Amino acid sequence: MDATFEKLEALRLLAKEILADQRESLKQYGVGAGFCHVLSKKKDTPSVSSTCTCVLSFVATRSWAWWADKAKTKDLLRYMVAQNESADLEKDNPFTTAWILDAAIALKNGYADPLEDADNAEISRKEGVLLEKLTPRGVSIAPYPSSAYLTHLVVRVLKNPKSNGLLPKDKADQVNEWAWAELTRQLALIQAKSKTGDPFAVLYLLLIVTSLTPSSDFNPERSSIRRLALRAFFECQLPDGTWPLSRPLFIYPTIGNAHCYEYEALTQLLQQSDLSELLFEYLPNIELAARSAYANAYRLGTKVRAWSSGHHPQVSEPESWTTASVYHFFFVLDRLLSGWVRRELYRYLDLTPASAPTEAKHEKLKFATDMLDSTVFVDGRDKSLKDFLWEEFVSKISAESDFVASGSTFEKQSPRSAILFGPPGTSKTDLATKTADFLGWPFLPIDPSMLLKNGMEGIQAEANAIFRMLAQTDSIVVLFDEFDELVRERGSSRAEQPFSRLLTTAMLPKLAELHRRANLVFIIATNNIAEFDLAISREGRFDRVVQVLPPTYAAKTAFKNWGLNKNLDFKACFQGLGLVLDEDEDLKRKIGDLTYGETQALASELATASKLQDALKALNDRWNKCTLQRHVPKLHARTEEEISWRERCDSEKAFNR
Numbered sequence: 001m002d003a004t005f006e007k008l009e010a011l012r013l014l015a016k017e018i019l020a021d022q023r024e025s026l027k028q029y030g031v032g033a034g035f036c037h038v039l040s041k042k043k044d045t046p047s048v049s050s051t052c053t054c055v056l057s058f059v060a061t062r063s064w065a066w067w068a069d070k071a072k073t074k075d076l077l078r079y080m081v082a083q084n085e086s087a088d089l090e091k092d093n094p095f096t097t098a099w100i101l102d103a104a105i106a107l108k109n110g111y112a113d114p115l116e117d118a119d120n121a122e123i124s125r126k127e128g129v130l131l132e133k134l135t136p137r138g139v140s141i142a143p144y145p146s147s148a149y150l151t152h153l154v155v156r157v158l159k160n161p162k163s164n165g166l167l168p169k170d171k172a173d174q175v176n177e178w179a180w181a182e183l184t185r186q187l188a189l190i191q192a193k194s195k196t197g198d199p200f201a202v203l204y205l206l207l208i209v210t211s212l213t214p215s216s217d218f219n220p221e222r223s224s225i226r227r228l229a230l231r232a233f234f235e236c237q238l239p240d241g242t243w244p245l246s247r248p249l250f251i252y253p254t255i256g257n258a259h260c261y262e263y264e265a266l267t268q269l270l271q272q273s274d275l276s277e278l279l280f281e282y283l284p285n286i287e288l289a290a291r292s293a294y295a296n297a298y299r300l301g302t303k304v305r306a307w308s309s310g311h312h313p314q315v316s317e318p319e320s321w322t323t324a325s326v327y328h329f330f331f332v333l334d335r336l337l338s339g340w341v342r343r344e345l346y347r348y349l350d351l352t353p354a355s356a357p358t359e360a361k362h363e364k365l366k367f368a369t370d371m372l373d374s375t376v377f378v379d380g381r382d383k384s385l386k387d388f389l390w391e392e393f394v395s396k397i398s399a400e401s402d403f404v405a406s407g408s409t410f411e412k413q414s415p416r417s418a419i420l421f422g423p424p425g426t427s428k429t430d431l432a433t434k435t436a437d438f439l440g441w442p443f444l445p446i447d448p449s450m451l452l453k454n455g456m457e458g459i460q461a462e463a464n465a466i467f468r469m470l471a472q473t474d475s476i477v478v479l480f481d482e483f484d485e486l487v488r489e490r491g492s493s494r495a496e497q498p499f500s501r502l503l504t505t506a507m508l509p510k511l512a513e514l515h516r517r518a519n520l521v522f523i524i525a526t527n528n529i530a531e532f533d534l535a536i537s538r539e540g541r542f543d544r545v546v547q548v549l550p551p552t553y554a555a556k557t558a559f560k561n562w563g564l565n566k567n568l569d570f571k572a573c574f575q576g577l578g579l580v581l582d583e584d585e586d587l588k589r590k591i592g593d594l595t596y597g598e599t600q601a602l603a604s605e606l607a608t609a610s611k612l613q614d615a616l617k618a619l620n621d622r623w624n625k626c627t628l629q630r631h632v633p634k635l636h637a638r639t640e641e642e643i644s645w646r647e648r649c650d651s652e653k654a655f656n657r
Contacts, residue, residue, distance in 0.1 A: 031046045054321070270335075349450055372556060474520050
C-alpha cells in the first residue's frame with residue numbers, strides 16, 4: 001500500500017472522527033436558533049458574529065436543517081439582518097456587515113422561509129455598505145490600517161455567486177492591484193524577518209489575488225509569487241502546529257485587539273480549488289495543524305469538543321465561533337483529502353488522473369443523447385432502456401449527486417449500484433461512461449488485469465488495496481468490467497479456482513461496504529448474468545439489474561449518419577434500390593438484431609451497393625454472423641447444449657429489475 005495514501009487515509013479518518021461531534025458540540029452554545037459567544041455568558045439573545053460563524057459551519061456540512069426549520073431560520077435571519085453592530089464595534093462596520101451578509105446568503109438559499117420586503121431591502125443596504133467600504137487600498141476599521149483579512153472577507157461576500165456577483169470589475173481590478181503589491185511587500189518583510197511581517201496577511205493576500213486574477217493573467221512571475229506565498233505561510237508554522245499571533249486587525253472596545261485565527265484562515269485556504277495541487281506539497285503541515293486541533297480540544301462531555309482562540313487571556317473558556325471554525329476546517333480538509341485520495345487511486349491503477357466532480361446535468365434530455373435506444377423487458381412488457389435507466393437509476397442519483405459531491409451521502413433508499421448484462425458489443429461500458437458524464441463525476445474503470453499486477457498470488461492483496469482506496473473515495477462512478485471469471489456461481493466447475501472464488505470470499509463484503517457508505521456509484525458490466533453468484537445479484541448490493549441489448553430497428557433507422565462518411569440513411573438507401581424497409585418484417589428483425597458496431601460495418605458495405613441484391617446479401621451475411629446468432633461460448637461442464645445469444649437473452653429477461 002502506498003505510503004502517501006496511508007497518510008491521506010489516516011487524516012481523513014481523523015477528520016471524520018472530529019466531524020461526528022459537530023452537532024452536539026455546537027448545540028451547547030445554542031440560544032434559540034442562534035448561538036452565544038461563550039457558555040458563561042449564555043443569554044436569550046444570540047451573539048451576532050458568533051452565530052454567523054456557526055451558521056456557515058452548519059451550512060457547509062449540510063447540517064443546518066437539523067438545527068432549525070425554515071420558520072425558525074427566517075426568524076433568526078430577520079434578527080441578524082436587523083443588526084448593524086457587534087461586540088461594541090461601530091455601526092455598519094465591514095466586519096459585522098460582511099459576516100451577517102455571508103450567513104444571510106447561506107441561509108436564504110433553501111433553508112429559510114421567504115423574507116419580507118423590508119428584510120431584503122436591508123440586505124441590499126448592507127451590500128451597498130460593503131461596496132462603499134471596499135476601497136482601492138483594501139478594507140479597514142479605524143484607526144487600524146487596511147488588512148488583508150477584512151479585504152478578503154468583503155471580497156468573498158461580494159463575489160459570492162448566490163449574491164449575484166455584486167463586486168464591480170473596476171473595484172475588483174483596483175483591489176487586485178493593491179493585493180499583488182501588498183503581497184510582495186509582505187513577502188519581503190517575512191524574508192527580512194521583520195516584526196511587521198505577518199504570515200496571515202500573506203495568506204489572505206494570496207487568497208485575494210487567486211480569487212480576483214483571471215487564470216490567463218497568471219504569468220510565470222505571478223505563479224512563482226503564489227508558490228512563494230504558500231511556502232512563506234507554512235514556514236511560519238510553529239512546532240505545535242499553530243502560527244504566531246497575527247498583526248492586530250482592529251480593536252474590540254471591551255475585549256482588545258482582534259487577530260486572525262489559524263483554523264478560520266486554513267478553512268479559506270483549503271477550499272480554494274485553484275491551489276489544491278500546490279497545497280499537496282504541504283500535506284505534513286496540514287496534518288500537523290489538524291492533529292494540533294485534535295490534541296487541544298476542550299472535552300465538555302461525551303461527543304462534545306470545543307476550542308478557544310487563545311487571543312484574549314481574560315477569555316479562559318472555549319468559544320462558539322472558534323469551535324465552529326475548527327469544524328468547518330475539518331470539513332473542507334475532508335473534501336480536499338477526498339480529491340487527493342481520488343488522484344492517488346487513479347495513479348495507483350495507472351490511469352490518467354480524473355478532474356474534480358462538476359455539477360450534474362439533471363435534465364433527462366441530456367442523458368446519453370448520442371446513444372441509440374434499445375428495449376428492456378420489465379414488469380411483463382418491453383420498455384425503452386434509456387427511459388427505464390433514467391426513471392429508476394440515473395435521475396435518482398442525479399437528484400443527489402451534487403450533495404454527495406459536497407460531502408453528504410445518498411439517501412438510504414436511493415439506488416447507487418447496478419449490473420448491466422447482455423451480449424458483447426451492446427455498449428454496456430459506454431452506458432456507464434455516459435452515466436458518469438451526466439452526473440459530472442469522474443469515471444473509474446476497473447478490470448481483472450488490475451488485480452494481477454503482482455501475479456496470481458497477489459490477487460487478494462491487490463483487491464484489498466483497491467477496495468481500501470475506494471472506501472476513502474467518493475463522487476465517482478466505478479465500473480467493474482470483464483469480471484465474469486470472478487463471479488462464478490458457487491458450485492460451478494471453476495468455483496474452486498483462486499481467480500474465480502475471489503469475489504465470493506473477498507469482494508462481496510467489500511461491495512456491500514461500498515453500498516453501505518453510499519457516496520459513490522458502482523456498476524458491473526457482464527456478458528454472463530446467469531453465471532453470477534446469487535449473493536452478488538440479490539437486492540442490497542445491486543439496486544438495479546438491467547439487460548442491455550442491441551439498439552432497436554426504430555432507433556437505427558431514425559439515425560441518419562451511418563457509415564464511414566456518416567451520411568448513410570438505411571431507409572433511404574434501400575428505398576433508392578427499390579425496397580421499403582418498413583414493409584419487410586424479416587429485414588426489420590435482422591437490422592434490429594445487429595449491434596451498433598455490426599450496424600456500422602453493414603452501413604459501410606451498403607454505401608457501395610448499386611443493386612438491391614448486393615444490399616440484401618450484405619445484410620444477410622452480417623446477420624448470419626452477428627452476435628445474437630452466434631453460439632454462446634461454453635463456460636463449464638454443466639452446460640447441457642450450445643445455445644445462441646438470442647436464445648440466452650430471451651431466457652435472461654427475468655433478471656431485470
